[in-house]
Each structure stands twice: as structure tokens, then as C-alpha cells.
Amino acid sequence: MRLTTLDNTTPMQRLEVEEVDWERLNIHEAKRLATLVVAARHFEECILRLDKLNLVHGPAHSSLGQEGGAAGCIAALPTATMINGTHRAHHQCLAKAINALYGDDFDPTVTGRLSESMREETRRMMHEILGLRDGWTGGRGGSMHLRRAELGIMGTNAIVAGGLPIACGHAFAEKVRQGTSLMVSFFGDGAVHQGATHEAMNLAALYRLPLLFFLENNRYAVSMSIEQSTFQTQLLTRAQAHGIPSVCVDGMNPFAVWLAARWAQGHMQNEGGPALVQADVYRYYHQSSSVPGSAFGYRTRDEENQWRERDPWPLLSRELIARNILDEAELEAISEAAHEAVSAAYDSCVEGTGSATRIRPELWPDPQTVDDHLTSDMSEFDGVKFSEIEDFEADELESLSFIEAIPRVVGARMHENDAIYVFGEDVANMRGGTVGATRGLLDQYADRIINTPITENGFCGLATGAALSGLRPIVELMYSDFFLVAGDQLLNQAGKIRHLFGGTASVPLVLRARIPGLEGYGSQHSMDPAGVFALFPGWRIVAPSNAFDYVGLMNSALQCNDPVLVIEPQELHRKKALVPKHCSHYIPIGKARRVVEGSDITLLATLTMVDVCKELVERLGISADVIDLRTLSQRDIDYETIAASIKKTGRLAIVEQTTRGASIGAVIADEIQRRFFDYLDQPVKRVTGRWAPPVVSKVLEAAALASTDDVEAALKEMMIDSGLIAAAAQGR
Template sequence: GQTPLAAGIAFAQKYNGTGEVTVCYLGDGAVNQGAFHESLNLAALWKLPVIYVIENNEYAMGTHQSRSSAGYPLVKRADGYDMAGITANGNDIDDVREKMWDAVQLARTESLPSLVEVKTYRYRGHSMSDPGNYRTKEEIAERKKESEPISLFKERLYKEKALTEKEYEEIEKEAVMEAEDAIAFAESSPEPEVATVFEDIFAPEDHCPGRPDRGVSSSDRKLAMAVLTMREALNQALSEEMERDERVILMGEEVAEYQGAYKVSSGLLQKFGAKRVLDTPISESGFSGLGVGAAMQGLRPVVEFMTWSFSMVAYDQIVNNAGAIRYMSGGQYSIPIVFRGSSGAGLQVGATHSHTPENWYANVPALTVITPAFPDDAKGLLKSAIRSNNPVCFIENEKLYGFKDEVPEGELLTTIGKARIRREGSQVTLIANSASTHVALASALQLEADGISAEVIDLRTIKPLDIPAILGSVAKTNRVVIVEENKPFAGWGAQVAFEIQNRSFDDLDAPIERVTGLDVPQPYARVLEQAVMPSAERVTEAAKKTLS
């Protein structure tokens, strides 16, 4: 649903003090979606200048409202959110104008939302292919006779001597000509060029994405360093970007008063205030969609999921809105938004809290997917993600929040889409991301003890993949093991294997090996959880298999 977008647009209007009002139209069927209720709650809670207009034409496609909605009238749903509920006769233009004026004034002068139910009737089908067999022709004829709005307005103007029949005929003739001209224009226009299918997926970037030395290279230790945990590095990135750009806001469950479920937002509420650091209700669809709407208006929201497992509730907002609006609008909108939060298994949080979701979102063309493994990349990549003009899924691993390592002091922007060689080697390449990078590094030490030289590539970004870095290493070692915490089917590792086989088959001296999580829901018991996850021992065994 797109009702949360309207709340986000209104949020940005209020944030920027424009005095504008957002109006969101929806049908009577949409009032039963969770996103609708989440949007109303957020609009009322944050006092947003938005008007939700229900065009109640009695039918949601072919389902009459009596078979889909339990409460009448629909406007009563405003009562649950302590917001104004207004009813208008949708067949009376003056009544609609008067009631909408009241709603606009409420939004503009008091920054309060309202729900307007406009009662009308749908005379035509839901679409051109609608057979209409769910109602009788007699029903339609009767409703047209008693309440068709153009006829009612015309007769009233006749009685008031404000319109003559001749004038009406001229108006109707002009309207028909305008419609026919539009149809003719559409039918005579050329089909789009096939090459344009790749346009308007990404917005142009307008910042330098990173230092050259943060790309495919070993760690640079010449810079002044500070030792930070991943948590501290992320916090530093958020603080620096919020200080640099007042358009950057942070929202999510427990990010303000509680300072984040993993304390990533510690101190940010005190530093930047409640206008920019916002606790949300438990309504992922609502607040993620609100973030998308705010991004459409030029803000740069950072939306935190307490865990990426909960992002499934917001999948529609991330994929269909953040991931498609620029394309659907022909490039009229950019969506500079970052979705971030914890992910991964290994800490006994059960099957519903242990997902590693990069594969879900890497399949969406317009989304960038980042999975940092070290504190320096967590900071540098998050800063670059916030400055990006495109939507980013920034997927942190819960096990790594306390991991410490050196982070360069001062401004740090890391190039998005570049892998990093964490350990150089000559006999086998271990390709990993996020927490699996540390598994691969542990395996490399085991292999070294057995006289085997392993190169470890930390992908850092899953979408886009750094194909040149991968192929360059394969050309050197001629053997590959892919390490992925995710399940094996349709994982990013399968894509990497395809790219290698398709582009560098002649460089391979052995079949590609994959070490993944086992294809089962994540167990809770520690011994079972560890058994299904990639381990250094499994990676070492796979590497030796390529050398046998």
C-alpha cells in the first residue's frame, strides 16, 4: 500500500515548514489493509498535515463493502486514532468542496490529520475486463437515476439559472473532444525504444563515494587509527552525517529513549533532539513507508529495523515503493533512504529473529545491499550510503556489534560496490561477506598451518557485486570456496559461482565449492544452531577438496 507514503510526504512538509498539505486518495477496500491503520496511527501520533480521503464507491473490485468491512460507516475508523472523521456526499460537488475545505484548514492551521469518507457509487467496472456479474444492471440504473453527480449538478444549475442547456451541450462537447484528442495522441505516439528500459533505475550520485585506498587492497595502516567496536563505528557514522546534513533523520523502534536495541543510536537523541531522532510504534510497514515518502521530498531518512527479520512486514514498502518509485515515475523522484538493522544467527534468538536477508533484497534492481564485516567499513559504508541518492539496505550482523578493530580517524567514506582483500594468498580464494568473512579468515589460518595459502575476499557489497575483484583473485589462485551464512538455494553465492563459471571458466582448476547454512529453519538450541551455520572447519575441508 502507498498510504504510508502520504504520511511521509506530510512529515517532510511539516519538518521543512512549507505549510503544504498532503491529500491521499484510497478506495473503500484499502481501509482493511494494515498499512492504512499504521499510517493513520502515525499521522495522528506525529500530528501530520495529511488528509486521507476514502472514495467509498461500495465495491472493492467485485466485492461489496458489506462482505469486506465489519464496521460502518468507514469514517468511524478515525475514532480509534483520535483524529477528525468527516463524511461527504460524493455525488454533491458543493458538499465535497465544503468538507474538504474543513479538512485542509485543520491540516494547514493546526497540523492535524483527518479522515474523509466520500460516499458515492461506481457506475463502471473495476477495469476494462470487469464482467460486472457481481451486481445487476437494474442496480446500476437505479443508482444512476438517483445520484449520478454530473446530472444532479447540471439540474441544480438549470434551476438556479446559472447554466443553459446550450451552454451545457458546449461544455460536454469540449470535454468529449478533449478525451478523444488524448486517446488519439496516445494511440499515435510511438512505442518507447527498447534501450530505454534501463533508464531511471538509479538516480545520479553527486558525492565522491570514497578514498581510492579503501577499495580492493589490504588494510591501510598508515592513517591515524582509533580502536572502535562495530557499534561505536556505526554510531559515529550516524552522528557525523546528522551533524553534516540536517536532512538526515533517524527513525525506528527504540532508537531514541532506549538508544537502540543494540545501542547503535546511543546519545543521538540528546545531541539532535526529538525532531530528528524518532521512536516509532511497532509498525514496520507504516514507518518504513513513511521514510520512503519523506525521502521523496528530499529528506535522507535512516530507518532502523530492530532486526532485519522484521523487515518482512515492510517488504512491500522496501520493494514496491523504495525499489520502484523512481522507475515508475520516469525519474521524477529520487529515494535517498537507508534501511538498516541487525541480522544473522548464532546468538540463540530463534528462527524468526535469525534471518540473513541480503538475498531477499539483492533481487530488486534498484536496491543497493551492503553487508559490512569490520568497524571501518561499517562507518565508511554507512556514511556513503546516507549520502547516496538511491535506496540502500544496510545489513549489519548481530554477532559483530561488539567486534573491535582499527578505524581511520577523520572523514571516512568507503566506496560502495568494491570488495576488499582481507588476506592475500595464492592457492585458493575464499569469498565471503559479513560475519562469514571472519569464518573465512579463521579457515585461512587453519589452512596456513597445513601449508596452504588462502586469499580471503570480503565482498562488503552484495549488490552490486565487485566482479573484477573476484575474477582477479580467481585468475591468481584458480580455486574458489564461497562462504555464505544464508541457505544454499538461490543465494548470492550461487550468483558469484555463475559469474566465475561464465567469465573465467578457463581459470578454474577445480569445481567451485560452496559452504552455506544448512537448508533448515534456524534452530534455537546452541548445539543445533552451530551445526547448521558455516564453520571454519567446513570451509577448510572444502578448500582442501579443491586442492585434492
């Protein structure tokens, strides 16, 4: 046996500063770099002061000691650069805000203070961290969720590595629009071990995205050292494995990081694709407190003192003075300008002194606004004409199956809107994907039908970031259960972003989820996702039961500025319906449809069970209102239509094919009984499958899901309980 070592040509290097490198730093850039470093330092010291006074509600993850990394990186890059980051991001965001406003004619050593716009953004960022109404996003984000898109701060993230896939989306949107801005995503050494990190790196390299992965290696994830967290402690190997060139640099030296960022910028502009910079830094305090880590025993005071001797601000000051780039008076002026801005921000937040210091009460947000911005106000539908099948003449319609309608309507909208991109596994292969949902689209839109690797968390996060940057992604999940793999990006990110950032961001994302039904795919491929997505009020959920409704609801989903889940039962794929030939009609989100009219019982049906209910009431001769709910997001349920029916019939059943535990019917039933109790002659009945998820066995699968027999039994029970069967028999 012979083993041959395989070469990896992806560079993995250490950057060290040489004396000649200082010639690249002119006086103007030196002042910019110094301003960003010392502003971040003063700001963090102020936040710690507020934290010691118990005025920071929730964690305040101090980055004292780490300023050199973020400030050095941001100072080196164009002011239009975009960033996102993780929970420890004060230094990143303040440096980015100031840099974005740092014009070529600005000189803090002349003005003696930061510009008014810089001072205002410093104030508003501090207000945001304290949860105040004048904060960047109304105080909802606090310390860990900072967004100011106007300044290129696209949103920081409390989930470790959660922002990395989203950063891919921002970079993807910038690339396909042929923009010139770079994207920087900051993360820590703890995030290196997250799957989201590797999925994001893989996607960034695969799609050649202009994304700088900036790794702030402070050596500890809370108290876990790198040596406790991983066997391979050379962190650059992660980037190398994905084909991403990388450099490691002393992050306590802001100028060294400045050089590393310039290297990364050059690589991305000249070679294309992402780069990674690892800045070795050190946080002086524990995870989110004002005491050092040594107080908790996971590191020593000697270690902390050694790192403090390399403090970024004194180090930079010494180096600039030694080379006659800036003098002591200029550096002092810069420090005073930054300190004055931070002090003014502090004074704007609080009143009183010492232990009596408190937040100014008039600055708190109004509690009545707590539910504002959960979803769009739907103004994007102003001027849209909504239609039902009755609104069309026979010669305007054609017969289409459910699966034929999917690419037809998507293609029509892609023709009108070049912001629509389709992402998913195999969507650009096999002449239309695994079930034909993109059939015919590749001929015209090949560059907008994007095959993704099997990285649901990664590509759903990419789609979220792309939506935040103005694209309208359609994501195909090959099977509905796979949303669980992407749960963070779909539920914790896309579904919460609008509310979390105070309505300053929207995620116009369409997620198509296929349910196999009685196809033998087993319990890990057969879940109805509606009940889970309904728990997150930022999501809209539509459930079309025929091709006409699919087209109308998909058009509305692509018009909506919220994330929309479109549920597609495979059992309906071959069913045909009449659809307008132009595929341009809209059905309002939140509007149910009565498909059968009757007087004795109300049946609320979803998806495959709509036709089951229609056929049953006809066969049994029951006078029933059969209502196709069509929209299943909790805040969008059409209770107006439901109310009109209940007031007429007094009896209601909710009919779903899904299993008992996954059913959304329990929530709907609870709401109905709260709203319409006085009109009900008997308790709301629910028809669902059993508790067990469907397994592969044909017999057990059928037993797990609701069937025609289950609906029939429920109907007869309701009729008997209400005496309707006896009355009908006497009438005959």
C-alpha cells in the same frame, strides 16, 4: 459487575449541504469545479473507448461515476496540494493536473479551450496510460502507476492501500520543513481492511501529519460488497479508532465534497493532525472493463440505474444553473473545452479508424531502454574521494568497535545534513536504542530521532515517502527478519519506484538490518536478508565486516540516491578496528577488498566469515586470496576483482554464514561460471549453513549456520581435489 460506556470524543459526522452553503462558491470557483468534473468525465470515456479497441495494454480501472469525489476534493484545495492514490486514479490525476495549472486569470468560458499546458498534460497522461514513450514516466507506469511530481501527483499505486504509508512520508517531510502544502491520499473501501491503512492512520495521528485520508466508497472491492467484507459497515469508525476526525458526504454531489474538503483543510490548518473524508460514490463499470458490474451478477441493473440518476456532472450542472451561478452556455463551453483537449490527446496517440485503429508505432518506447533507471547513475558521487585503511596515518586513526562506529558516523552526517532522520522502534529510548546504535545522538538531534510504534510496514512506507520528498531517512529494523513484515513497502515500493516512474523519482533510504547470529533468537529473528533483497535490482546491499568498512559504506549509503540495505551482524558488534577519527571516509559501493593475498585458492567471504577465512588460511598455511565482497547487490558485485583472482588461482569458494536457502552465493556462483568458466580448474564451491533456519537450541543453531569447521572441510576438499595437499607434502 457494572459496565460503563466509554466516550470517544473524536468526531464522526455526516456533512449535508444547506442552501446558504452555495454562497461560498463564487463564479471562478464554480468554473474550476465544473472543469475538473467534466474533464475527468470526458477523459474516462475516451479511455473506455481505447479499451474497447484493445489499445490499453493491461487493466484500465475506469472511474466513471466517481468523478464528483476526486474533482470536488481537488478543486477545493490549494493548487500546491500533493496527492497520491491507488489503482483507480485517472479522475484524480487528471483533475489534479488541471487544477495545478488553473491560474486565477484562467476562464475556459472565455478562451473556449483549456490552456496549452493543460492540454499537454492531458496528452501526456493519456500517453502514459497507453504505455508510450512521451507519457509522464515514459509509459512504464501505465494506468495504475501515475506520477507527475511537478503538478503534485506524487505517484499512484497498484497495491491496495500501498500508497497510504508513503503519503505519511510526504506529509512528514512537509511538516518537518514547516511547509504549508497538504497531502491527500485517495483510497477505496476495499483498502479499509488492509493493515497498511491502519498503520498509516496510526502514524498520521501520532505524528500530527497534514494528511487528508480521502475514502472513495464505491461499495465494491472488485465484486465484494462492504457487507461481504466487514461486520462493521460504518467505515468512519476506522478513523475514529485512531483519533482522526471524519465526515461522510454524498460523493455524487461535487459541491458537497468541495465543502467536505474545505472542512478538512480547516481542521488540519487550525487543529493540526490528519482528517478523513468518506465520499460515497459509484463506479458505473466493472473493476477494469467496459461492461457494468451487473453483467457479472454481483449487483443489479436497478441499483446501477438508481446511481446513474445521480450522475455528478448533470447534478452539478442543474444545481449551478438553478442558483444562477453559471448558465447553460457557460457549462457547455466548459464541457467543449475539456472535450477538445481529450480528443486532441486521443488523436495524438492513434491512427486509423474503427477496428483498424492502432497505436502510432513511432510512439512506443525503445526496447533497449528496458533496464534504464533501475538505479542511480551514481553521479551523486562526483567529487567524492574514496579511501581504504592504507590511506591514513596512524595518528589519524582510533580504535572503535562496530557498535561504537554506528552512532559516530551517523552523528557526523546528521551534523552536516539536516535531511537525515532516524526511524525505528525504541531508537529514542534507553539512551541509544536497544543495542546502542543511537547512543549520544539524542543530545543534539532529539527531534530527528523518531521513535516508531511496532508498525514496520507503516514506518518503512513513511520513510519511503519522506525519501521521495527529499529527506534521507535511516530506518532501523530491530531484527532483520522484520523486513518481511514490511515487504510491500521495502521491496514492492522503495525498490521499484525509480524504475517504475522512469527515473523521475529516487528513494535515498538507508535500511539498517541486524542479524543476531549465534545469539539464540530463533528462526524468526535470525535471517540474513541479502538473498531476498538481491532479487530486487533497485536495492543496493552493503555488508561491512569491520568498523572501518562500516563507516565508509554508511557514508556512501547516505550519499547514494538509491535505497541501500546495510547488514549488521550482532556477532561483530564488539569487534574493534581502526577508524579515522573524523569518520568521513567513503568506500565505493561495488568495490570488494582483498584482505589476504595468495595464489592457490580464491575465497569470497561476507560479513562474519571474512575473519574466519583469514584466520583459517593462516592456521592451515594455505596460499589463498581472501576477498571481502562488501557489496552484495547483484548488479554491483565486483567481478573485476574476482576475475583477477580467479585467473591466478583457478579455484574459488563462496563462504557465507547464512543458511543454504537464504544464501546469495548461488547467484554469484552462477555468474562466475558464466563469465570465467575457462579459468576454473574445478567447480565453484559454496560454503553455507544447512537448509534449516537457526532455532533457539544452542546446538541446533550452531548446526544450522556455517562454522569454522565447515570452511576448513571445504578448503581441504578443494586442496585434495586439486592435488595441492599432496604437492605441499612432497615439498616438505
